[in-house]
Amino acid sequence: MSQEIRVDFAHRVVFTRGLFDPANRVLVDSLRGGAPRAVAFLDSGLAAARPDLESKLRSSLDGRDGRPSLLEVSIVPGGEVCKSDREVVDAVVTSVDRHHLCRRSWVIAIGGGAVLDAVGYGASIAHRGVRLVRIPTTVLAQDDAAMGVKNGINRFGKKNFEGVFAVPWAVLVDSDLLATLSDRHWRSGFSEAVKISLLRDEAFFRQIELDADDLRQRRLERAIPVIRRCAELHLDHIANGGDPFESREARPLDFGHWSAHKLEQLTSFELCHGEAVSIGIALDTQYSVELGWLPQQESDRVANCLLRLGLPICHPSLSDPRLLEGIEEFREHLGGKLTVTMLRSIGAPQDVNELRSDLISRAIASISSRSTEFSKT
Amino acid sequence: MSQEIRVDFAHRVVFTRGLFDPANRVLVDSLRGGAPRAVAFLDSGLAAARPDLESKLRSSLDGRDGRPSLLEVSIVPGGEVCKSDREVVDAVVTSVDRHHLCRRSWVIAIGGGAVLDAVGYGASIAHRGVRLVRIPTTVLAQDDAAMGVKNGINRFGKKNFEGVFAVPWAVLVDSDLLATLSDRHWRSGFSEAVKISLLRDEAFFRQIELDADDLRQRRLERAIPVIRRCAELHLDHIANGGDPFESREARPLDFGHWSAHKLEQLTSFELCHGEAVSIGIALDTQYSVELGWLPQQESDRVANCLLRLGLPICHPSLSDPRLLEGIEEFREHLGGKLTVTMLRSIGAPQDVNELRSDLISRAIASISSRSTEFSKT
Numbered sequence: 001m002s003q004e005i006r007v008d009f010a011h012r013v014v015f016t017r018g019l020f021d022p023a024n025r026v027l028v029d030s031l032r033g034g035a036p037r038a039v040a041f042l043d044s045g046l047a048a049a050r051p052d053l054e055s056k057l058r059s060s061l062d063g064r065d066g067r068p069s070l071l072e073v074s075i076v077p078g079g080e081v082c083k084s085d086r087e088v089v090d091a092v093v094t095s096v097d098r099h100h101l102c103r104r105s106w107v108i109a110i111g112g113g114a115v116l117d118a119v120g121y122g123a124s125i126a127h128r129g130v131r132l133v134r135i136p137t138t139v140l141a142q143d144d145a146a147m148g149v150k151n152g153i154n155r156f157g158k159k160n161f162e163g164v165f166a167v168p169w170a171v172l173v174d175s176d177l178l179a180t181l182s183d184r185h186w187r188s189g190f191s192e193a194v195k196i197s198l199l200r201d202e203a204f205f206r207q208i209e210l211d212a213d214d215l216r217q218r219r220l221e222r223a224i225p226v227i228r229r230c231a232e233l234h235l236d237h238i239a240n241g242g243d244p245f246e247s248r249e250a251r252p253l254d255f256g257h258w259s260a261h262k263l264e265q266l267t268s269f270e271l272c273h274g275e276a277v278s279i280g281i282a283l284d285t286q287y288s289v290e291l292g293w294l295p296q297q298e299s300d301r302v303a304n305c306l307l308r309l310g311l312p313i314c315h316p317s318l319s320d321p322r323l324l325e326g327i328e329e330f331r332e333h334l335g336g337k338l339t340v341t342m343l344r345s346i347g348a349p350q351d352v353n354e355l356r357s358d359l360i361s362r363a364i365a366s367i368s369s370r371s372t373e374f375s376k377t
Numbered sequence: 378m379s380q381e382i383r384v385d386f387a388h389r390v391v392f393t394r395g396l397f398d399p400a401n402r403v404l405v406d407s408l409r410g411g412a413p414r415a416v417a418f419l420d421s422g423l424a425a426a427r428p429d430l431e432s433k434l435r436s437s438l439d440g441r442d443g444r445p446s447l448l449e450v451s452i453v454p455g456g457e458v459c460k461s462d463r464e465v466v467d468a469v470v471t472s473v474d475r476h477h478l479c480r481r482s483w484v485i486a487i488g489g490g491a492v493l494d495a496v497g498y499g500a501s502i503a504h505r506g507v508r509l510v511r512i513p514t515t516v517l518a519q520d521d522a523a524m525g526v527k528n529g530i531n532r533f534g535k536k537n538f539e540g541v542f543a544v545p546w547a548v549l550v551d552s553d554l555l556a557t558l559s560d561r562h563w564r565s566g567f568s569e570a571v572k573i574s575l576l577r578d579e580a581f582f583r584q585i586e587l588d589a590d591d592l593r594q595r596r597l598e599r600a601i602p603v604i605r606r607c608a609e610l611h612l613d614h615i616a617n618g619g620d621p622f623e624s625r626e627a628r629p630l631d632f633g634h635w636s637a638h639k640l641e642q643l644t645s646f647e648l649c650h651g652e653a654v655s656i657g658i659a660l661d662t663q664y665s666v667e668l669g670w671l672p673q674q675e676s677d678r679v680a681n682c683l684l685r686l687g688l689p690i691c692h693p694s695l696s697d698p699r700l701l702e703g704i705e706e707f708r709e710h711l712g713g714k715l716t717v718t719m720l721r722s723i724g725a726p727q728d729v730n731e732l733r734s735d736l737i738s739r740a741i742a743s744i745s746s747r748s749t750e751f752s753k754t
Contacts, residue, residue: 004388006383008384102709103711124541125539128623163502164501
């Protein structure tokens with residue numbers, strides 16, 4: 001006998017500003033209807049840059065008038081290091097036990113994508129899932145990572161080897177939290193916006209091209225609509241793409257990611273995810289040219305846009321022969337037949353089931369020369 | 378903005394006999410359509426009782442004619458001990474890495490409920506979920522545990538504190554595997570059948586009553602329909618109960634379980650799960666009498682049926698004052714308001730939101746005296 005099992009989740013995303021200001025009700029309103037207990041895990045980078053946050057958080061969740069009591073605020077290391085072992089995951093599970101949180105209680109994760117991944121994983125395995133509220137604090141987390149349904153850590157030198165699919169209870173996006181980001185982490189968040197525009201929305205790509213200099217110069221009024229549109233497109237893909245938990249082979253949102261994941265690993269995460277994705281986008285866009293699909297001038301547009309955003313399109317590790325191992329690791333993580341998305345034109349993706357090493361070499365040579373050329377202009 | 382996310386799973390259950398015989402195609406047919414790589418984890422109890430199994434398994438999964446290659450057969454400790462730490466879970470995750478299994482490859486878990494829980498958890502977190510095939514080898518696993526969508530381990534002295542909801546790829550039920558079970562583990566599997574009959578199907582309860590002596594005497598032709606009906610009712614509840622991943626408060630299948638989980642813990646798992654559930658059923662059935670809901674003679678029928686099945690209805694730990702802590706632990710694991718199922722009549726459950734300690738004491742006193750009385754008959 002076989003039974004179909006259908007599971008429905010609600011994925012709530014709220015865009016706001018001044019989330020932690022006393023007058024802002026978004027956080028408190030998002031934590032209604034559950035148990036009155038919460039714990040929070042705060043990215044160390046943000047905690048240092050915004051020492052006011054912890055006390056603001058504590059005063060807004062004081063257990064009065066139906067608000068949950070915040071029983072713990074833990075500072076966890078930001079960046080990929082928090083995904084390198086079980087420490088953060090286990091801190092979350094232990095906290096759920098120690099503070100007697102039930103499945104309807106709240107784990108609040110505040111930080112960049114790596115912190116959201118590790119804390120979210122801990123929240124997902126305690127009692128088989130405590131309610132997770134993600135508060136993304138980097139451009140990359142706000143426009144991409146926090147919208148996803150993935151949680152996990154790295155193992156065996158492989159990105160996200162261990163983890164679960166789990167839908168967060170709510171994602172609260174506060175653009176003001178981006179103010180203290182380093183320029184490098186500001187910029188690196190826009191590669192995912194370029195990526196999804198190339199896959200889904202040619203007009204959105206043109207908008208990013210148009211605004212590239214303003215985005216690089218951190219003009220928030222230009223950045224907010226880009227971040228929001230990118231988040232919407234990601235969320236739409238997850239909710240309406242028909243395969244939220246990736247049981248099929250195609251994974252179009254991973255355009256440019258087979259090499260990106262490997263480059264992060266080959267550089268011992270010296271390249272951050274957004275930078276590696278930028279290089280991966282440039283590479284796969286040029287690969288689409290080498291395939292005879294995309295006109296060269298379109299690949300140039302993409303490379304130029306990335307460079308104007310202050311993002312790299314090239315790295316010495318591209319010539320590391322181990323780069324090609326990334327193809328099999330990418331396939332193995334997802335399973336089944338290798339399925340990689342390339343571009344027919346901007347906004348029109350198409351899957352391929354093999355990557356030819358000769359074309360990869362030509363694409364790398366091409367973007368390497370172009371990288372020098374563009375950086376002179 | 379809020380997006381509904383719908384995830385569909387297929388839960389395949391096949392009842393067979395002689396699963397590992399060369400002529401039996403069930404296993405091979407269940408492993409079609411994925412990647413050609415598999416690893417298996419085998420309950421030590423079964424491995425000792427059936428030394429032929431490993432080689433039979435290896436010869437049926439030899440990588441030829443579209444069959445997967447079995448790359449590893451690991452023997453893991455059976456019983457609750459395999460859920461006491463991360464060892465088995467991590468062995469599975471490490472095996473997935475070592476043998477380059479992808480998400481469409483196969484992890485085969487062969488054993489009792491505890492082995493299925495721990496191995497299933499490992500399979501669920503590697504690559505966010507490798508395909509899991511459960512082969513339950515105890516009555517309890519065949520009629521209950523293997524049908525569920527829960528995977529996990531115990532932590533902090535709490536049953537199933539850490540884990541995930543995940544739907545297995547397939548569950549293959551072979552009655553012949555029950556032949557080597559100890560009498561104790563044979564018998565203890567029928568408490569879950571009594572439980573679900575009390576909740577869902579009065580006629581099924583009457584059938585179990587009628588067959589109780591035959592079941593105790595291990596008459597397989599009587600046992601198979603009981604195991605199958607119990608499995609069907611469990612699967613039906615999960616698929617059609619509207620809440621497969623337990624986001625709501627009510628958990629009707631956990632009738633008798635608030636005390637059962639605590640009794641297992643208080644006796645350091647000297648009581649096995651099925652025995653503890655039998656006592657829990659007797660207790661909550663008598664509690665339903667103390668509530669004024671159920672006639673005493675109906676509770677007597679239930680207690681008598683359990684005793685005739687060779688199951689306990691009483692234990693000295695029932696008088697341990699820590700027993701009542703089980704109520705809060707039960708609530709906390711599930712979350713929200715305490716919701717415990719009691720019986721209006723056999724086949725007609727109703728939830729309550731509190732448990733009165735005076736009524737619990739009276740119910741314990743009543744089943745203790747009855748236990749002595751019945752055991753004399």
